[in-house]
Amino acid sequence: xxxxxxxxxxxxxxxxxxxxxxxRLQADTQQVIDEAGLSIQAGQxxxxxxxxxxxxxxxxxxxxxxxxxxxxxTRTIGQLLELGYVxxxxxxxxxxxxxxxxxxxxxxxxxxxxxxxxxxxxxxVADLCGDLDGPILEQLAxxxxxxxxxxxxxxxxxxxxxx
Amino acid sequence: xxxxxxxxxxxxxxxxxxxxxxxRLQADTQQVIDEAGLSIQAGQxxxxxxxxxxxxxxxxxxxxxxxxxxxxxTRTIGQLLELGYVxxxxxxxxxxxxxxxxxxxxxxxxxxxxxxxxxxxxxxVADLCGDLDGPILEQLAxxxxxxxxxxxxxxxxxxxxxx
DNA sequence: ATTTTATGTATAACATGTTATATAACTTCC
DNA sequence: GGAAGTTATATAACATGTTATACATAAAAT
Numbered sequence: 001x002x003x004x005x006x007x008x009x010x011x012x013x014x015x016x017x018x019x020x021x022x023x024r025l026q027a028d029t030q031q032v033i034d035e036a037g038l039s040i041q042a043g044q045x046x047x048x049x050x051x052x053x054x055x056x057x058x059x060x061x062x063x064x065x066x067x068x069x070x071x072x073x074t075r076t077i078g079q080l081l082e083l084g085y086v087x088x089x090x091x092x093x094x095x096x097x098x099x100x101x102x103x104x105x106x107x108x109x110x111x112x113x114x115x116x117x118x119x120x121x122x123x124x125v126a127d128l129c130g131d132l133d134g135p136i137l138e139q140l141a142x143x144x145x146x147x148x149x150x151x152x153x154x155x156x157x158x159x160x161x162x163x
Numbered sequence: 164x165x166x167x168x169x170x171x172x173x174x175x176x177x178x179x180x181x182x183x184x185x186x187r188l189q190a191d192t193q194q195v196i197d198e199a200g201l202s203i204q205a206g207q208x209x210x211x212x213x214x215x216x217x218x219x220x221x222x223x224x225x226x227x228x229x230x231x232x233x234x235x236x237t238r239t240i241g242q243l244l245e246l247g248y249v250x251x252x253x254x255x256x257x258x259x260x261x262x263x264x265x266x267x268x269x270x271x272x273x274x275x276x277x278x279x280x281x282x283x284x285x286x287x288v289a290d291l292c293g294d295l296d297g298p299i300l301e302q303l304a305x306x307x308x309x310x311x312x313x314x315x316x317x318x319x320x321x322x323x324x325x326x
Numbered sequence: 327a328t329t330t331t332a333t334g335t336a337t338a339a340c341a342t343g344t345t346a347t348a349t350a351a352c353t354t355c356c
Numbered sequence: 357g358g359a360a361g362t363t364a365t366a367t368a369a370c371a372t373g374t375t376a377t378a379c380a381t382a383a384a385a386t
Binding site for chain 2: 363364366367368373374
């Protein structure tokens with residue numbers, strides 16, 4: 001057994017640590033999505049959710065809303081266009097801006113997700129870390145241990161069997 | 164001003180959120196490293212620290228120690244070889260394994276880092292989130308707000324001026 | 327009105343993570 | 357002791373983030 005340096009070093013490796021936990025959480029989330037038979041990536045959801053909440057948004061606004069850079073937003077929106085979940089057209093008052101809106105297919109996906117998938121994911125994550133408290137390093141350790149002990153997808157099953 | 168969906172959605176977007184905070188923290192950490200004039204990437208440090216702590220390790224052990232996959236470890240070790248910070252040779256008893264050890268240059272870097280850089284980074288991160296407590300979502304919000312208000316690099320300066 | 331500057335998006339190049347798979351070396355089992 | 361399976365690392369292909377920069381359009385300035 002090898003020592004987990006990132007965990008051992010604590011605050012020194014916070015960045016690496018948060019990133020790797022985030023990646024694992026997102027991979028687990030993806031599993032829940034896949035098991036539900038939806039063809040979308042976990043990282044694409046926030047874009048759809050943003051438009052659903054605020055109405056059509058420009059690329060720049062989406063980047064801000066999701067907290068990534070503009071080129072990243074441009075790429076993800078390109079994927080969602082390919083998938084047919086969103087539509088894009090120049091803003092009438094400013095030809096530079098592209099307004100991105102949900103297609104019917106995209107709205108259907110969001111509506112279905114809100115009913116079926118999002119609550120499941122949120123509940124599983126809450127099960128993982130909702131009751132935690134105390135210093136962040138301790139909570140992160142608990143989250144990592146929790147994920148190793150039982151992935152998110154199983155937490156749904158468990159939750160549904162013993163609610 | 165656009166709503167931050169990832170923050171708004173809470174547990175639903177935990178994965179994205181942790182990742183993006185991790186990325187920002189690591190970018191800030193990199194700035195501290197760069198300002199100190201060291202030519203190393205923040206993400207490479209845990210590998211050097213792991214070897215420094217445990218002695219020569221194989222690629223697989225390093226991957227475990229740092230918490231990434233083996234191909235990722237192979238690549239980073241390739242970079243550290245290029246930079247001259249580590250050395251790699253087949254394990255005497257098992258020709259498949261590659262033992263990675265610190266070169267003198269690598270050990271010098273680690274020793275210097277332990278004295279000068281690592282404490283500074285750890286102190287800045289502790290300043291950012293060391294005193295936090297309570298539910299994780301609240302702490303994450305505080306960390307994001309804190310980073311937006313003052314990057315890690317500035318926290319050093321502030322700390323050194325008003326210790 | 328035309329030139330200059332600023333802004334929004336797209337694209338290129340790169341960084342660093344992943345999964346899947348090839349290859350070499352070690353183990354196991356008849 | 358050789359065939360078959362296992363394990364360690366390398367490599368390929370891909371995902372998704374970044375920074376730097378090009379290009380089109382809008383806004384400002386002379």
